[in-house]
Amino acid sequence: MQIMEIFSSKLPVGENLVIKKSRFEPLAKHDGSKRISIVSGIHGDELEGQYVTYLLASWLKANPNAIRGIIDIYPGVNALGIDSITRGFPLYEVDLNRVFPGGEDEFLPGQLVHALALDVKGSDIAIDIHSSNIFLREIPQIRINKEFSNATLPLAKELNCDFIWIHDAVTVLEATFSHTLNTLGTKTLVVEMGVGMRLTKEYGFQLLTGILNLMKKEGIIETDEAFEVREPFSSEVGDVFYLNSPTSGLFVPALSHCDIIKQDDKIGDIVNPLTGEIIETLFAPHDGILFTLREYPVVYEGSLIARIFGGSDEKN
C-alpha cells in the first residue's frame, strides 16, 4: 500500500492542507486489470464513508494476495470540514459537491475538487460514499442519474444496498463529483447511508460486503470468500413519497427507521416543549418502507421528516 498526496496547499499559519489517498496494487502485474476509486468525506459532516474505507483498507491489508487491480481510497476529501464538523468547505462555506469539475485557476475549493477529479479520472469505477446529513437517517441506497443508468445500474445491484433510486437529470447536479466523473467515462455510483456526524457499524459492514462483491465480479480482487448480497428494491418499480413538516417545532418519532409501514400509520408528533402541546401528528401518506427518517428533532415548516418507498398505485 502506498499513501499518496493528491492535493496540497499551504495554509496561512503553519499548516498544510493535504488530501491523501491510499493505493493498493497487486503484488504482481496483471494485464488489463481494472481500477476502482472509493471516495468519501466530500461533505465534512459525513463520516460513514470513512468507516467503510477503514474496513476496506483493513481487508485489503489482510488479503494482499487477492488484489488483481488498483484500488484507490480517498477517505477525507473535505479534510478541513471533517476535522471542524463543517459540511461545506470552511471559510468559503461552499458545498464541495456543487463546484465540480473545478479548475486550477479557481478558488481553493475549486482547485481541490479539480485535483480530485483529475486523480480519479481513468478509474473504471468510482464510488462516492455519503451519509445523508445530520438531519436525516437513510438506509443504504444508491442514487443514480437516469442519464448514466445503463452503465451504472448493473454495478449498483452488486453493492449490497437496500434501495436504488434512479432520478432524473437536473442541471444543478452537473456540478457534482458523480456527474463529472461519469461524464469523464468513469462509471460512478453515489451511496447514501446512515446519518451525519455518526457511524452506523452494521451499514459499514453491509457496504463493505457490497464493495468486495463488486470488486470480485469486476476482477479487481480474486478470492474464495463468498460475498452474499441482498437484492435491492428499485425506484423503477414504485414511487417515493415525501413527508415534510407542516409546522415548526420538535419532532418526536413514533416509528423506527426502516420499518415497513401502512398508509396512515403514525410517523411521529411535532410538539411544543414550552406548552406541552402536540402541535401536529404526522401519518404515513402511503404504504411502504420508511427509508428516510428525520434524525435531528428541530424542524421548521417544510423540513423533511420522512421518505417512504411504496409501489405506485397503477403498478400495483
Place this chain on the structure above:
Amino acid sequence: MKKIEIFKLTSLNREPLLVEGYLFEGSDPEAPSVAIVGAMEGKTILPLYSASKLIDFLKNSISDSKKILGNILIIPSINHYALNINERFWPLDKTNLNMMFPGYDKGETTQRIAKKVFDAIEGYTHGIILETREDLSTCMPYVKEFKSGFEDLEDAKKFGLKIIHYKALRPTDTVSLQYNWQLWGTKAHSIVCPGETELNENSDEIFESLVNYLNKNNIIKHKFLSAYESAIITSEDIEIIKTPKSGIFIPTKKIGTQVIEDEIIGKVLHSLEGKVIHKIIAPCNGVITCSYKNALILENAVAFRIIKNS
C-alpha cells in the same frame, strides 16, 4: 406606501420570521414596475442598507407621490434569522436561499420561502437582486448579468455603475433568482455589492444606482446625480492575480485604483515570522476591481482582479 406580508414562518424557539415587502403604488398604470430583493444572506450589510435606504427615500424624499409612476415593491430582507446571528445562509440547514428558485411550495423550508418570495415578485416588468460575492473577496459594486439568453444589457446600463460583468451561466446558476426571474419574463439584474460589514462614505453608491435605474426606466420621476457609462466586461477582460504564498495579506492599492504594469499592489508576510515572502505585482495596466478580503490569505488564492485597460 403599504406593507404587505410576503411570508411568515414560525420557529421552535425564536420569534416568527415575518418578511414584509414595502409596496409603493404608481400613479400611472401603464408605467413599468419593479421589485427589489435585498438581503438573502446574513453576513453583509449593503444589500439590506441599500434596500432600506431606498424605502426611506421613496417615502420621505419624493414629495409628490405622483412622481412614483410604476409600482415598486421592495423586500429589504428575506433572511432576518441569518442577519441577526451573523450566519451567511439559512441558519438551520445552511442552505443558500439564492439556490432555491423558483421554489417549491411542498418542498424543504428554504424552497418554500423561495416559492413565496417568487410568487410575490413574479409579474413585475423589472427585477433587481442585491447580492454579494460568493468567494472571499470584496469588490467595486457591479451588475452581474448571466449569458442566459434572456439578459438585457442595455437595461443593465441604466444603473450607471461602472461595470457590468457579463458572465457564462454555470449549472448552479440555473437555480438562482436572476435566472428564474428572467425565465418568467422579468428583466432581472443582480447588483453585486462589496462584502463589507461596516458602512462608510461610499456605501450609498448602490442606493444611488437603484434610483438611477428607476429614473431611467420611468418608474419614478426624480432628478438625480449623473451616472457612469457602464463598461461591459467579460472574463477575457479580467486579469486574475493569485498569490503563490499563503500568509498575512496586505493590499497596498485600494479597489477602484488605476494601476500600472509592474507596480507593487500588495504583499504577503510570513504569518509567524513577519518577513515579506511575496510581493504582488500588477501584471498589466488597469483598474483593481476585486481584492481578497481576509487578512490571512490562502496559497493560490486570488488576491486581486484587474480589468485590463484596452
